[in-house]
Amino acid sequence: MAEICLGFVVLGVTAYAVLGGADFGAGFWDLTAGGAERGGRLRGMVQRSMSPVWEANHVWLIFVLVIVWTAFPVVFGSLTSTLSIPLFLAAVGIIFRGTAFALRGQAATINEARTLGAMFALSSVLVPFFLGATLGGIASGRVPVGNADGDAVTSWLNATSVLIGVLAVITGAYLAAVYLAGDARRAELPDMVRAFRARALVSGAVAGVVALGGLFVLREDARPLYDGLTSGGGLVMVILSAVAGLATLFLVWNERYGLARVTAAAAVAAITVGWVLAQDPYVLPDELTLDQAAASDATLTALVISVAAGLIVLVPSLWYLYRLVLQGRLDQQFEPLDQRFRPLTAGDENPERDR
Amino acid sequence: MIDPNFTLLAVDRVPGVLGGEPQPDLLEARYMQALSLAVHIPIVCFGIAFPAMILFVEGLYLRTGDTTYKALAKRWSKVALILFAVGVVTGTILSFEFGLLWPDFMATFGEVFGVAFGLEGVSFFIEAIFIAIYVYGWDRLSRRAHFLVGIPIVISGFTGSFMVIGVNGWMNNPQGFDVVNGRVTDPAPWDALFNNHLWHELFHMYLAGYLVAGFIVAGVYATAWLRGRRDRYHRAGLVVPLTFAALAAPMQVVVGDWAGRTVAEDQPVKLAAFEGLPRTTDGAPFTLGGYYDEQDGEVKYGIEFPKLLSILAFHDPNARVEGLNIVPADDRPPVNVVRFAFQTMIAIGTALALLATVYLLTWVRRRRLPRSRWFYRAVVAAGPLALVALISGWITTEVGRQPWVVYEVMRTSQAVTAADGLEVGLVFLILVYVGLATAVVWLLRRLSRRPPEVEVGGAPGTGPAGGY
Numbered sequence: 018m019a020e021i022c023l024g025f026v027v028l029g030v031t032a033y034a035v036l037g038g039a040d041f042g043a044g045f046w047d048l049t050a051g052g053a054e055r056g057g058r059l060r061g062m063v064q065r066s067m068s069p070v071w072e073a074n075h076v077w078l079i080f081v082l083v084i085v086w087t088a089f090p091v092v093f094g095s096l097t098s099t100l101s102i103p104l105f106l107a108a109v110g111i112i113f114r115g116t117a118f119a120l121r122g123q124a125a126t127i128n129e130a131r132t133l134g135a136m137f138a139l140s141s142v143l144v145p146f147f148l149g150a151t152l153g154g155i156a157s158g159r160v161p162v163g164n165a166d167g168d169a170v171t172s173w174l175n176a177t178s179v180l181i182g183v184l185a186v187i188t189g190a191y192l193a194a195v196y197l198a199g200d201a202r203r204a205e206l207p208d209m210v211r212a213f214r215a216r217a218l219v220s221g222a223v224a225g226v227v228a229l230g231g232l233f234v235l236r237e238d239a240r241p242l243y244d245g246l247t248s249g250g251g252l253v254m255v256i257l258s259a260v261a262g263l264a265t266l267f268l269v270w271n272e273r274y275g276l277a278r279v280t281a282a283a284a285v286a287a288i289t290v291g292w293v294l295a296q297d298p299y300v301l302p303d304e305l306t307l308d309q310a311a312a313s314d315a316t317l318t319a320l321v322i323s324v325a326a327g328l329i330v331l332v333p334s335l336w337y338l339y340r341l342v343l344q345g346r347l348d349q350q351f352e353p354l355d356q357r358f359r360p361l362t363a364g365d366e367n368p369e370r371d372r
Numbered sequence: 373m374i375d376p377n378f379t380l381l382a383v384d385r386v387p388g389v390l391g392g393e394p395q396p397d398l399l400e401a402r403y404m405q406a407l408s409l410a411v412h413i414p415i416v417c418f419g420i421a422f423p424a425m426i427l428f429v430e431g432l433y434l435r436t437g438d439t440t441y442k443a444l445a446k447r448w449s450k451v452a453l454i455l456f457a458v459g460v461v462t463g464t465i466l467s468f469e470f471g472l473l474w475p476d477f478m479a480t481f482g483e484v485f486g487v488a489f490g491l492e493g494v495s496f497f498i499e500a501i502f503i504a505i506y507v508y509g510w511d512r513l514s515r516r517a518h519f520l521v522g523i524p525i526v527i528s529g530f531t532g533s534f535m536v537i538g539v540n541g542w543m544n545n546p547q548g549f550d551v552v553n554g555r556v557t558d559p560a561p562w563d564a565l566f567n568n569h570l571w572h573e574l575f576h577m578y579l580a581g582y583l584v585a586g587f588i589v590a591g592v593y594a595t596a597w598l599r600g601r602r603d604r605y606h607r608a609g610l611v612v613p614l615t616f617a618a619l620a621a622p623m624q625v626v627v628g629d630w631a632g633r634t635v636a637e638d639q640p641v642k643l644a645a646f647e648g649l650p651r652t653t654d655g656a657p658f659t660l661g662g663y664y665d666e667q668d669g670e671v672k673y674g675i676e677f678p679k680l681l682s683i684l685a686f687h688d689p690n691a692r693v694e695g696l697n698i699v700p701a702d703d704r705p706p707v708n709v710v711r712f713a714f715q716t717m718i719a720i721g722t723a724l725a726l727l728a729t730v731y732l733l734t735w736v737r738r739r740r741l742p743r744s745r746w747f748y749r750a751v752v753a754a755g756p757l758a759l760v761a762l763i764s765g766w767i768t769t770e771v772g773r774q775p776w777v778v779y780e781v782m783r784t785s786q787a788v789t790a791a792d793g794l795e796v797g798l799v800f801l802i803l804v805y806v807g808l809a810t811a812v813v814w815l816l817r818r819l820s821r822r823p824p825e826v827e828v829g830g831a832p833g834t835g836p837a838g839g840y
Contacts, residue, residue, distance in 0.1 A: 068508065069504045069505075069508045070504065072456065072457060072460050072500040072503070072504060073497065073500040073501045073504060075460055075464070075500075076460075076493065076496055076497045076500050078464065079463070079464060079467055079493050079496060080493050080497070082467045082468070082471075083467070083486065083489045083490050083492075083493045084490070086470065086471065086478050086482040086486050086489070087482055087483060087486025087487055087489065087490055088483075088486070090478055090479045090480070090481070090482030090483050090486070091389060091390070091479045093471055093475070093478050093479065093482060094389075094390050094471065094475035094476055094477075094478045094479025094480075094482070095390065095475070095479065096471075097468070097470075097471025097472050097475050097478070097789075098390070098392075098471070098472070098475035098789045098790065098791055099791075101472045101789065101791045101793075102793075104468055104471070104472055105468070105472055105797060107468075108464060108465045108468040108469075108472075109465070109800070109801075109804055111461050111464050111465070112461045112462070112464075112465060112804055112808060113804075114461075115457050115458075115460055115461035116457065116458060116461060116808055116811060116812070118457075119453075119454055119457035119458070119815075120811055120812075120815050123454075123815050123818055123819060125818060162390070163390050163391065163392055164388075164390035164391060164392025164393075164475055164476055164479075164789060164790040165392060165393075165475070165789055165790040165791040166392065166790075169791060169792065169793075312482070312483030312486075312559070313483055313557075313558070313559050315558070315559055315560060315561065316483040316484070316486065316487065316559050316561050319487045319561040319562060320486065320487050320490050320561075323487055323490045323491050323494070324490055324494075326494075327490070327491065327493070327494030327497075330494065330498060331494060331497055331498065331501075334497075334498055334501045334502070334524070335497075335501060337501075337505070338501045338504065338505055341505060341509070346509070346512050346513070347504070347505065347508040347509060347512065
């Protein structure tokens, strides 16, 4: 039962990284799109693609939290109290991200859109970084069992955390670029396809380099994790992830975006599983094994039944949502973000002023 | 009468599995949690009640083909989506705070109550999926499919609050576990979920959702009414939410009575704090207003109604009502906060029920809306008042539960984090929420200024340009 619940956590983390991560990545491209006029089309594309799905994608995070606190309550209490700073900052970032995004859809002037967009985009970078740093603190064995017993700062400001934080940002950007290139093609916007294809190739390459270079960081900073990732099942998963990552680059190069979505997601899933295998049997390295961390059987059984029953409803619902999205039935009118304000702001607009 | 398990549990206290240093800033942690809940709960009300109102109006459109209704439903669905987005993010911060602020509560009891949150997560997921399809699916799905897509939103709004309330009911009426030497054993998640406080809290909150959402939305159109915009669009925007709220208001009085009697039985100290009743009394009086003097142990400057409390709590004028004196001072909640919140809730609830009665009687007897401008002014005021009553009600039950996080089993001070920096977090959070509230109000005002015609791409019935 504990293994099944751990499987739910892996599923949730993967889904959140693949779906929610891409929403954050879209924010990254929004942030780096340039001035209001130059980046207007790109931002319009981001707005259009993210609107119908980001809330559902975000729920995976809640799913992970709930499974952890129910199935592994001591782990939850220990890690949230020790890692309270990055988690608090991530939570605040999530507020800014979600609200600013929802509000930007209603902005009436370019300056409003620009302020809200900056808030949305900046928090889109900070949230995955802090969440990644949190995972880094866990994976590098910096979370002891207890109420805030770990170091409040070095538990998340350390080489492994920074590595995973940066990797989370880049991976999200990469996934987003792959998806957005596909969306742009469906919307028949060749210039956007080109823009996101180039971004996907560059960020994919960067993600690969950082991930490989990161292995050396882990070797110095988190030796047990490194050993786990370079032997046995962990190694298999790392290799699988690398292969899937390369396959994605290849597919994007050849403009096969539909399949690239799948391989990109597989690369993220493989590395998540690899992480779990690398620190097996521990949930909190050197502190708590899976069996020690698991709640009682009655709870685990009830949780598995609930989630299984939930999935029976959820899977068709999610399928329906993504089918409508991928068929373009929920598509919004594509509208470059700066264009929307033309009639209203014709006199006083200053598109050259970068934020 | 006291449940024998209750007294058994009361002896078996749980200090928490994580332990850790004592937290000097417990109050800041409680303020952070209370603030986050106070921001999130009004949005929950809209999650509970608004989708049903929107579907009702869409149903009118499907039956009559009148695009006025479509414009209204579509406009409301956009508001619902914005509020849902805010609910998503404020709900997320709540789940983080469970761990950030109360790690030992989660570590110790997560396995007892957590399953309910698992089901809540599923509901939330369904809500997120279908609200997106619903709002972005206007004019893209068939009319029938679009209406059907709205139904899961209504259901999941109910089941989601069911689960969360289940956990809150459990905190007030803990069951579904044993305590052996201060450790929690044998968790029984389903027993924990279906506790004695689930049902009255659920219906109380469910009706509160309709009161808050109904009166606030009606208030927007009542304002328009007072400014002379009385076309069919604004009339429907007023009548539908007002009718929902007006039907809920009298029912809330009955459910409130039920809630009060359950508290009287299961949580006598909490009830004594509601009423500022210092000593166990036969035929206890109800005291209106005034304040509770801790030193003298009595309510000063209040108006006393003999035997009324015994009648309200037990439906018997001579019933014995237990006082604060049955537990040591350390185990009592802060009486004035709880009592003031309780009386505020009761006063507003009664006023709203009266307003609802005026509306419903006029409707039934005269088949028209009341004509007095004062009625519309009252409807405008009813929205914010309902909100105040909602928050007061939650203060009543949650502060009334203190000093326990799990009633008479675990103290809030044993649940709190040992981490530093809670004051910084609190100040930060206040700023974030002020910004959030400003932004959302700004956005909704912006949305309301767009003429209804934009929703249907043409003239909706007789709707004039401009407004709501």
